[in-house]
Amino acid sequence: MYTALYRRFRPSNFSEVVGQQHVVRTLKNQVITGNLAHAYLFCGTRGTGKTSIARIFAKAVNCSNNAKGDPCGICDNCKAIDDATFMDIYEIDAASNNSVDNIRDLRDNVIYPPAMGNYKVYIIDEVHMLSTSAFNAFLKTLEEPPAHAIFILATTDPQKIPATILSRCQRFDFRRISDGDMMAHLRSIADRVGVKVDDMALNLIVSKADGAVRDALSLLDKCISYCGDTITHEDALEVLGALDDDILLRFSRAVLDYNVAEALKIVEDVYGAGRDAAQFLDDVIRHFRNLLMARMVGTGLEEYAGHLEDEIRRQIMGYSENRLIRCIEILNSSANQIKWAVLPKVILEVAVVRLCQPDIDNDINGLLDRIERLEKQATFSKGQSEGQVATISQTVSGDKAGLENGKKAMETRSVEKASDAGAGTKKVADVKGLPDIRDVWSALLDGVKREKMALYVFMKNATPRYENGALIVEVDKSIFRDALKKAENVAFIENLLKKITGIEMAFRPELKKDDESQKAEKEMVNELISFFGKDKVQIIKE
Structure with missing residues (x-):
């Protein structure tokens, strides 16, 4: 009779275990030293070796020649365990033996000494399936078991186990195999x-x-x-039932080009070939994840054939991080919905339309996607009219040169203006050598426009001011303020400010106040100053 591979090649000693070295080393040392706990809890996802290691450990503690921590496999006890004739190892499936009566039977039998080996070992699989009454009946035995008893509890869901049980066990968390x-x-x-x-x-x-x-x-x-x-x-x-890499790349190319007709055609072809909608979403999510990882850290391309490398790299350069994240979020949300959907294909098609039509999404990511689309169209039109397409490296080097030249020019102008006592321009106070705030703002907008068009759209109509070492930018809409307050955007702008001014300067976006609220605030401050005195009032901007 044929034996399945996972049963045929189940490890018979610790040296054959794949991964889980943190568990294997600890258990082997306990066997060698004899410092055995009375209860163990093995936690982890399916197929990570919980039951296999529990059996090896039960075999090792009853082996006659376990000086190195591994069962020898040749003594009488080891042979009896291999032949399933050993009487002192009990495997209990808690999913089908979860009542209080089953635990009472265990409790009545555990008091008797082992018949063949050194220890009676109870391996309780899926222990989280025990009923509350069964856990309560098991509690006292688990807390003070006989010296010859060892309990090994295995579970994929440790959060369902009562804390009173968890505290009495030595816990091992099994990791996914690399x-x-x-x-x-x-x-x-x-x-x-x-x-x-x-x-x-x-x-x-x-x-x-x-x-x-x-x-x-x-x-x-x-x-x-x-x-x-x-x-x-x-x-x-x-x-x-997985998708071919060519199909995945055709799909991501259609999404990249906002070609909803081609993307829906691919879905129709895949569905017509009998593929499952959930499987399709899983494969596409993993594909977009690989593109994101390749763009961010240069990994994730190992799964693809070598002849696809050029197309993958073109797509990596075409997608922005924001758009890839938006694609993954839309697909992941649809994958959760499709589990309960009456018509899974409809959920899949709606997700495809959202990927290719960012105009229908009113959230910040949809807005950024639309801006990115317009930016690409403008860049393409400009390249056609001028008959040239600049490479990414040339664009970056040109931006850096422009920032440096702008910085030098503004430093020169600031020195000239500082020597001109009659100049009516309002300078940034208390910072020696800092250029005019209007020059700083103009250069900042130029730099942002070259590198991040989406941020430029948010900032172009804003009102800047300098206050207490920070550039404060007032914008009209809260959605603009929220986008500018993202950590990566603040870091980008502050780094740009340092290049322009030569000093550290904080960047703080705020929402513009209307004239009435500003007037009321000013009147309130004046009243406080007149009542308490100017030296007693401190204004703190949040």
């Missing part, structure tokens, strides 16, 4: 069973497994059943 460890493990198993798997197919299996070894082995088993001795990337895509 992609590198998973790849090496799958490659080793494929070699042992005589199957050739190309790297792209393994990458796809690993990405679908999401850090769970059991899921990865089940998917590999499925691919072997379909493909035989050789598994290609195309075969893996067909078996797993």
Whole structure:
């Protein structure tokens, strides 16, 4: 009878465990020193090795030759455990044995000493499924068990376990297996069973497994059943129902070009081929995530074939970080809705329209997307009229040169104006050598316009002033103020101010007040000054 890969290659000792070295090392040291706890709690997502390590640990503590912390596999106890004839290891499924009566039976039997080994080990899987009464009945036994008893509780949902149980256990959190460890493990198993798997197919299996070894082995088993001795990337895509990279890039290109007709056609073709809407969203979300990671930190392209590299890099340069984040947020929201939708295809199509038509979204991200679209159209029109397209590196170097030249010119003008006693221009007070605030503002707008057109739109009609070491900018709309107050925008503008003025200057956006409120505020301040005295009143701007 055929045995599934995840059962056939289940680890039999600690050295065969994939990942989880923080758990393995601790348990081995406890076996070597004999400092065993009476209760353990293994927490983690499915397929990360909780039950496997619990069995290895139960085997190790009952092994006759465990001097190195690992079960020897050759003593009588180890052989009995392998043959499932050992009487002192109990595996209980709490999902189906969750009543108080089941715990009472356990409590009545635990008092008897082990029949064959050194310890009676109780492995309770999915322990969070126990009822409240069962937990209460288990509490006293768990707190003061017999010296020969060890409890190992395993769960994927530790927050459902009462705090009184958690406090009595030594807790271990199992992590998702890294992609590198998973790849090496799958490659080793494929070699042992005589199957050739190309790297792209393994990458796809690993990405679908999401850090769970059991899921990865089940998917590999499925691919072997379909493909035989050789598994290609195309075969893996067909078996797993995943989208081809070419389709993903065609879709992201359509979104990048705001081509809603092409994007909807791709959805129709995918749906017509029998693909699941939820699976389509999962693949597209992961694709946009890879584009974002590649743009931000240069990683995430390992999953794609080499011949697609040029198109991927063109798309990375075409998308801004803001737009990629907006795409991911829209798709993720639709993925949550589609689980309960009567017509999943409709949810998917609405998401596609929102991706390609930012005009229908009134939030800040939709506004920034529309501005970015207009900016691209203006840049394209300008390039057509002038017959040239500037490269990104030339644009950046030109911006830096312009900022430096503007800074030098303003420094010269500030010195000239400082020597002119009759000049009527209002200077920024208390900062020696700082140029006129109007010159600073003009240069700042020029720099922002060259590098971030969206911010320029928010700032172009604002009113600047200098106060207590900060450039305060009053804007008409709260949506403009909120966008300018984002940490990355404040840091960008403050860095630009430092280049222009040569000094550190804070940037603070505020909402403009109407004339009536300003007048009332001024009258109130004057009354306070006249009553308390000017030296007693301090005005603090928030």
